[in-house]
Amino acid sequence: MDKIQRNERIAVLLKMLSDSPGKLFTLGSFTELFGSAKSTISEDIDIVQKLMARFEMGLIETVPGASGGVRFVPFVGKNSIQEVTQSLCAELSRKERILPGGYLYMQDVIYDPQKVSQIGRIFSAQFYPKGVDYVITVETKGIPLAYITAQYLNVPLVIARHYNEATDGPSVNINYVSGSSKKIQTMVLSLKSIKRNSRILFIDDFMKAGGTAKGIIELAKEFESEVVGIGVLIGTVEPAKKLVDDYFSLLTLHSVDEENGIIDIRPSNF
Amino acid sequence: MDKIQRNERIAVLLKMLSDSPGKLFTLGSFTELFGSAKSTISEDIDIVQKLMARFEMGLIETVPGASGGVRFVPFVGKNSIQEVTQSLCAELSRKERILPGGYLYMQDVIYDPQKVSQIGRIFSAQFYPKGVDYVITVETKGIPLAYITAQYLNVPLVIARHYNEATDGPSVNINYVSGSSKKIQTMVLSLKSIKRNSRILFIDDFMKAGGTAKGIIELAKEFESEVVGIGVLIGTVEPAKKLVDDYFSLLTLHSVDEENGIIDIRPSNF
Known part of the structure; x- marks a missing residue:
């Protein structure tokens, strides 16, 4: 050589x-x-x-x-964060995104490698001090964000699913109540996927009432592990009282006015 | 400056x-x-x-x-590919992976950022000459591999789902027959997710008979688009006659002997 x-x-x-x-x-x-x-x-x-x-x-x-x-x-400067969040807000507030029921079409953003990468770097810088062992998400839309955050933190990704499959092996099922729709849902996680006494970071694309996040906290307990951080791309202003106390949302969705086609989404204060 | x-x-x-x-x-x-x-x-x-x-x-x-x-x-040398495939085979042939029915537990591999990254680089080098516009996968297990391949090719990722959701907006549903179980399944893809006349790369973790891949080809037709490549981490030897002709599998699963705990998995010849 x-x-x-x-x-x-x-x-x-x-x-x-x-x-x-x-x-x-x-x-x-x-x-x-x-x-x-x-x-x-x-x-x-x-x-x-x-x-x-x-x-x-x-x-x-x-x-x-x-x-x-x-x-x-991992570190991202304030100016970079501001640039990223402002450009995401501009992109996500385009009125063509509004779907019936006030939902927003966001797949082109949350599956775009360049944008996902920028967001994941911010998450990794934010949660690095927590000493994370695993990043977890629930299928499907948060997977790219969770994956890239896991990559920047150099820890394994774990994906909870809604149904169990033959390839999961023995698994833990828990039921949780979706915070906004009040529907009972199931979360399944393979028993082999998390070691006991782990520190877990939950990453998702969207949080309204926090039902999924609460479900993940319950699921972690079954693995004698702890959720040490919750990071979402978008958190909603309403309901103000979430089912989890401590979370980090990069953007805050203030309102979606279907009739007039106005989406009010802003960088969160953190 | x-x-x-x-x-x-x-x-x-x-x-x-x-x-x-x-x-x-x-x-x-x-x-x-x-x-x-x-x-x-x-x-x-x-x-x-x-x-x-x-x-x-x-x-x-x-x-x-x-x-x-x-x-x-994108390029990965022959020696690197060999190193990656041999280390994956060693890892994946550990007998503790065998699940009832001859399935293999692989989540620790297909969700591991370092391994996923190595595999994605090989996929991107393999399919770069095809001029890919989108990488597509079906939820859930192939998403990290598909995501990182999309990142290396700098194109958007698209995820087909099994059920549609309010956040999909108008979507296309197709039914397809799972090649091995012969069950009818549904694939849903948001209408906004792919532009007409696109060249699509399908990435997944595992292929047996190729039913899912065939489903993706049908789905692409509904978007007046073409599947220009199929890449899977593991293809099985049996059935020899797959539902799709042309695919690239990094590893080949020859057999799983449940009784004696022997998994025969080898780097594919390509």
């Missing part, structure tokens, strides 16, 4: 660090990998740090001392 | 090019963006090209002439 150049070291460092958020890498591990001096690697990391800051790819934290090193922390 | 350094230009070029597979960028667009000379940009692109080759991130194609430029082409 040719001697590795600075440009290449930087590309490798950037990838290794961002692929394992929160993982502490010692400088020694890099000097060994590249066969370079510690001072050279320090300079490389400095460049990676600046690059990440400049393009808002995340932060590099330095832990000093003998057992120290560097680690990647 | 400070003058942009080579390291930073390279990071930006790498991101811009790989974010838009197939898109032709003129050198002029980069000289403008960075305020650098053409010769400097040429050298930068040379470095990006080598970096991508070295870390198998993809190819940079150069189109000569006045209207020429450079573009990113």
Whole structure:
């Protein structure tokens, strides 16, 4: 193998660090990998740090001392968040989206890789400090968002379903009451999918009364695990009293005026 | 803004090019963006090209002439494919995976961001030449694979569902016969989700007789569109005669011996 150049070291460092958020890498591990001096690697990391800051790819934290090193922390700056949320609101408030019953057509947004990626980065930065072990969602519309958040946090995704299937193996069923329609629904999760004592992040596209989120909290209990975060793309203003207390919604839907074709959706205050 | 350094230009070029597979960028667009000379940009692109080759991130194609430029082409080398498929086979042939009826528990693999990402890169390289407009899948288990393939191809994802919902808006329903169970099933797709005359790639986790794939071909016809590729993680040897002729399976499941706990799964020949 040719001697590795600075440009290449930087590309490798950037990838290794961002692929394992929160993982502490010692400088020694890099000097060994590249066969370079510690001072050279320090300079490389400095460049990676600046690059990440400049393009808002995340932060590099330095832990000093003998057992120290560097680690990647997901981060999105305030300006970027504002840009993303404002552009999403502009897109989602187009009146052609209104469906009978005041529902909004959003599939082109929540299945679009570029938009999903931007939203997932914000979720991962928001929930990284919680020390998440799994990201969970309920089929179907929240799956891309949950998947990409899991990818940025480098943890497994888990999908609860409405019906069980032969490929689930033994599974846990719980019933929950949809907060808005008051209908009883079922959630199924394979027993193998979550280890006991895990910290779980629930991600979904939309939250009205919070019935699904409450169901996930109940489901987590059956796995002796805890929901440490709830993140949704859109939360509604009404009902003001949700079935869960603590959640993060990127956007807030204030109202849908079917008659006049006006959707009032705004970036949330957080 | 400070003058942009080579390291930073390279990071930006790498991101811009790989974010838009197939898109032709003129050198002029980069000289403008960075305020650098053409010769400097040429050298930068040379470095990006080598970096991508070295870390198998993809190819940079150069189109000569006045209207020429450079573009990113998804690519995964034979050795990488072999490494990925062999490690997947080792993982998937663990006997603990066998479920009653000879089914395999695979959720930990098909929902794992790192593995899904590796598989999606191979799918995107395989199907890039087809000129794909949309990636489609049917809920639920193939969604992460389909999503990441769509991301690498930079096209929208579309998800067909089994039941329609208020948030779908007007939709097309088709019935199809599951190839193995012979059961009649329904597939629903929102009318807004696919433009007419599109080229569609179907991605799924598993294919036995090919009933779902055939259903997707029928569904595409209702949108006056064409399925130009079918990619599955695992195809089964039996039945040898599938309901679709042309498909790409990364792995082939030869047999599941429930009694002796032996799963025979191998990288496909392609």
